[in-house]
Amino acid sequence: MASSKPNKLAFLSQPAPAGYVAGLGRGASGFTTRSDIGPAREGPSAEAVAAARAKRGEEDDDDDDERFQDPEEEGGLFASAVYERDDEEADRIWESVDRQMDERRRKQREARERAEREEARMRTPKIQAQFADLKRNLTTVSAEEWAALPEPGNLTGKRRKAALARESRDNRTYALPDSVLVGARDRNQVQNEAADVDMDGTRSTLGGATSSLTEIGEARNKLFSHQLDQASTSSGAAQSGLSSSIDPQGYLTKLSGVSVKSDVEIGDIKKARSLLDSVIKTNPKHAPGWIAAARLEEVAGKMAVARKVIAQGCEQCPKSEDVWLESARLNTPDNAKVILARAIQHLSQSVAIWLRAEQLENDPESKKRVLRKALEHVPHSVKLWKRLVNLEESPEDARILLAGAVEAIPLNVELWLTLARLSPLAEAKSVLNKARRTIPTSHEIWIAAARLLEESGEPAERVDKTVATAVASLEKAGAVLSREQWLREAEQVEREGSPATCAAIVKATVYLDIDPEDRSRVWAEDAHAALEQDYPVTARAIYACALHEFPDDTTLWRAAATLEQQYGTREALEALLERAVQHCPHAEPLWLQYAAEKQRAGDVPGARDVLSRAFDHNLGSEAISLAAAALEAQHGDARAASLLLGRARREVDTPRVWLKSAQWERTDGTPDAALALVQEALQKFPREPKLHMVHGQLHEARGDDAGLRAARDAYAAGRARCPDAxxxxxxxxxxxxxxxxxxxxxxxxxxxxxxxxxxxxxxxxxxxxxxxxxxxxxxxxxxxxxxxxxxASGLLWSASIWLEPRPARKTRAADALRRTGDHAQVICTVARLFWDEGKVAQARSWFGKAVAADRDDGDVWGWWYAFEDAHVRTEGDAPRAQVLEQAVRANPRHGAAWAPLRKDPRHARDDVRTLLPQLATQLVAAHAALAGAAGP
Missing domain, CATH: 1.25.40 (Serine Threonine Protein Phosphatase 5, Tetratricopeptide repeat)
Structure with missing residues (x-):
């Protein structure tokens, strides 16, 4: 039996009352969403959409909205999150991390990207780059060839027909309307009326306007008269009222130089004149306004007005020297003197006015008189004293004037130095001592005193003591100079020809402002910088101080020896190397350089003694042993050379010693002994490529088939053992x-x-x-x-230039210079191109650039010698001898043709002086053979 009791939860299934807001009774605020009010436009219902899909046979599957969502955008999860300060800091940290990671390999990445771009550009070049050389060749087309090009309008039948049609269209005739004929008739009538002139009144009408030919002539005469007046006032003294004459012969020439101003310029001048009139009337004591007004009239060509304006300015601004100087400039010299005399009455202390007055004088005595009068009013002007001293021709009179000048201006260093320079030796010392007491903060006076001691023949120790006292005195007086400033002073003294003073300055100041641990590096940099600027005395003094501080530094000794080799004498170089080997007895390069200098000077016993001492301090040294053997071999003592090489093979036993031994036997004419030595050495050092090379060359020198096969096998064995050679x-x-x-x-x-x-x-x-x-x-x-x-290979670019046709070689050479960074071989090729064209001066200049780029390339020296040898008949033997001497000093070691020639056993005892002419002949012959093979 069902219960009759009502259900308490039945309201849950019922619709809400109108206007109901959930939670309003508990104090909540109501809100409304789209689902409450519905869409703005009602769409099809779900049933209608499902029916339409079923009708089309589509399955009703739900779209997954998440598959269209960006995985980086977490809007669905954190859409309502607040962006706080911690989030901002985290984003900033991650951005800095990203930047650091990006900067870590930025250079490598950019280099890789640049290489990829270059490779892509080379692989797929642009059309513009492909036809760049053809475009450049258009510059060689002459004007006659351009003129000989056919007209494009006569090439095709279609264009010819179009041209004929256009010509026929242009030749068509049309009937003119009557209005054109009537207009032409009226125009002729107007012109005839303008040409009709009354015989009695010279009046005519033109288009209703009355014109008078008489008035036109009067205006022309008035303009001509105005030009005459203007010329007369500009050439005479208009301000004084004097009449000036006009040169009838030069007047027309002068009129040709008169610039005719346009209407726009005249209008601008009028505007400027009105503005400047306002300025000088508003403030008549403003000197720049008067000057500007006068210059405006000068530009307008009215010199008389300009002089009048500036004269008014002098009356209004008598204390302005600029106004007086401008007035003197605008007037004639005679009037300018009068004006400056009036100016001195108001401005007797103006140096500029006195100097201008001196310039207006013509004879020296008048100039001196003006300057002496000026010094009475302005005794402390350095400019006036200098000008007066320069006018004196007698050194004694100049010295007397300078004595008065230093009394009037005791704090001017230049006047004291000039007085000391003009004084005798004893008086000069007194003058400098007095100047030093007067100006204790001047380093120039101390340097002049040191130079005076050097010129008087005092020993270098006294000059050093004077400069050291100067540095201490200046430091005590508070005039402290930095080390760089003292070095600049030393360079200046060297430039003026005082080497002892220069060395004294360096010795006294080179220790300033340097930490002890940085001295060696900084001094080496300073000496190198001085050499680059061509100051060898300064560099020598710096190296002397550095070697005194670091006597065991081999690098400093070698740098100092290089300096003496370039700028010093042989005696100074040998003395330096003797000191070097005493302080660094285990430095093999110093011993070898010392022995080489002895040998170069022809002192063979001295070279033997040096190498003997070197071997005593460096037992088992490969370089010294080979140098001793080479010395004996070059001077004909074959037995001693063989003994020394045998001793080196036993004691040193290195591949180079065995190689030199084999080469010596080969040079001495015993190839079998050389072959035996090479084969024995290959058993000990099978991976020495030079031994394999000599092995093959010894077999190849036999000249028979067996030797050919043996050489082929030797080279093959060498390639197998040394594939990178x-x-x-x-x-x-x-x-x-x-x-x-x-x-x-x-x-x-x-x-x-x-x-x-x-x-x-x-x-x-x-x-x-x-x-x-x-x-x-x-x-x-x-x-x-x-x-x-x-x-970027200079060798390949040089070879490719000669394979181009003659007109294209210059363009190819320009590309080669740009691609190779001015490679020595490319520069030499450019010089040869100038030589081929007969441009001797340009070729010689480019050969000099080539050897400067690489002094160790013997081929470049050979080509330069060949060039000078070809011009001996026209320019003499001096250039060729100079090139030969430079090559001997450079002593090149490398070169595609030079290295094989120098290593040839037949030339083992020949030096650069003997081999360079042979190389030149060989290079010219090889180039001629290749040119013949390549064709024109």
Whole structure:
């Protein structure tokens, strides 16, 4: 039986009353959402959408909204989160971390990106870059060739027809309307009326306006008269009322230089004149206003008005020297003297006015009179004293004037120094002592005193003591100079020709402002900077102080020896090296340099003694042993050289000693002994590439088939043991090429290029092989591929320049200079291009730049010597001898043609002076052969 009791929770299934807000009775605030009020426009119901999908056959699957959500945007989870200060700090920290991580390898990344861009540009160049050389070739087209180009309008039939149609259209005739004829008739009538002139009144009408030819003539005469008046006032003294004459011959010439001002300029002058009139009337005591007004009239060409205006300015502003000077400038010299005399009455202390008055005088006596009068009013003016002293021709009179000048101006250093310079020796010392007491803070006076001691023949110790006292006295007086300032003073003294004073300044001040641990480095930098600016005395003094402080520093000794070698004498260099080896007995480079200097001077016993002493202090030294053997070999004592090399092989036992021993036996004419030594050395040092090279060359020198096969095997063994030795690959290729097996030579070079793709020597050798074979196109292709692999190779660029046609070589050379960074070989090629064109001065200049870029390249010296040798008949032997002497001093070691020539056993005892002419002949012959193979 169902209960009749009502259900208390039945209201939950009933709709809410109208206006009901949940929680309002408990104090909650009500809010309304879109679900409460519904959408703004009611869409289709869910049933309608489901029916439409069923009708189309689509399945009713729920769209997953989360799959369209951005994983980086956490809006669904943290959309309502508050962005607090901690969040801001965390974001800032992460941003700084990102920046630091980005900066860590920024340089490497940028370099990698730059390389990738260059590679992409080389792989897929732009069309503009591909046709850049063709565009440059357009500069060689002459004016006749441009004029000979056919007209584009006559090339095709379509254009010819269009031109004919246009011509026929232009030749059509049309009937003119009557209005045009009537207008032409009226215009002719107006012109005829303007031409009709009454015989009695000279009046005519033009377009309703009355014109008088008489008035036009009067205006012209008035303008001409005004020009005459203006010329007369500008050339005469208008202010004094004197009449001036006009030069009838030069007047027309003067009129040609008169500038005719336009209406705009005249209008601007009128505006400026009104403004300046307002300025000088409002404030008549304003001197710049009067000056500007006078200059405006000067620009307008009214000199008389300008002088009148500036005269009024002098009356209104008598205490302004600028107004008086401007008035003197605008007037004639005679009137200017009068004006300046009036100015001195108001401004007797003005130095500028006195100097201007002195300049207006013509004879020296008048100038001196004016300056003496000026010094009566302004006795403390340095300018006036200097000007008066310069006018004196007698040194005695100048000295008397300077004595008065230093009494009037005792604190001027320049006057004291000039007085000391003009005084005798004894009086000069007294003058400088008095100047030093008067101006205790002047370092110039102390330096002048030291120079005076040096000029008088005093010993260097006294000069050093004077400069040291100067530094202490200046420091006590508070005039402290920095070390850099003292070095600048030393350089200035050296420039003026006082080396002892320069050295004394360096010795007394080089220790200032330097920590003890930084002295060696800073002094080396200072000496290097002084040498770069061509101050060897200053650099020598710095090195002397540095070596006194650090006598065991080998680097400083070698730098000082290099300085003496370039700027000093042989005796000074040998004395320095003697001190160096005494302080650094274990420094092999110093001993070797000392022995080399003795040998270069022809003192062979002295060189032997130096090497003997060096070996006593450096037992088992490879370099000293080889130097001693080379010394004996070069001076004909073969037995002593062999004994020394044998002793070195027993005591030192290095690959270089064995190599030099084999080369000596080869040079001495015993190839079998040399071959035995090389084979014994290869058993000890199988991975020494130079031993393999000499081994192959000894077999190749035999000249028979057996020697050829043995040399081929020797080179092959060397390549197997030393695959990175490029000279072995080159020797193998050249051996096959000389034997007549060019394909083998190409194969060897190709195999070497695969292992060493970035070697420009291999690419150049491959191109040379093709050129010698007569295949110019293949040589160009190989050079192009080589430049892609080695874009900054001067060797490849130089070879590619000569394969270009003659008109394109300059452009190619400019590209080479830009790509290689002014490589020595490219510069030498540019010099040869100038030589080929007959431009001797430019070629000589570029050869000098080439040897300056790389003094160790013997090929560059050879080409320069060949150039000078070719111009001996026209310019004499002096340039060639100078080049030879410079090459001897440079003593080059490297070069594609120089190194093999120098290492040739036949030239083992020849020096640079003997080998350089042979190299020049060889280079010219090789270039001629390649040019003949390449064709024109």
């Amino acid at each position: 490029l000279p072995l690959w080159l020797l193998s290729s050249r051996l096959e090429e000389r034997a007549g097996y060019a394909p083998r030579a190409r194969a060897l070079l190709e195999k070497a290029r695969k292992a060493h793709e970035r070697s420009d020597v291999l690419w150049a050798e491959s191109a040379a092989v093709e050129l010698r074979a007569g295949s110019v196109a293949q040589a160009k292709s190989l050079l192009a591929r080589g430049l892609q692999a080695c874009p």
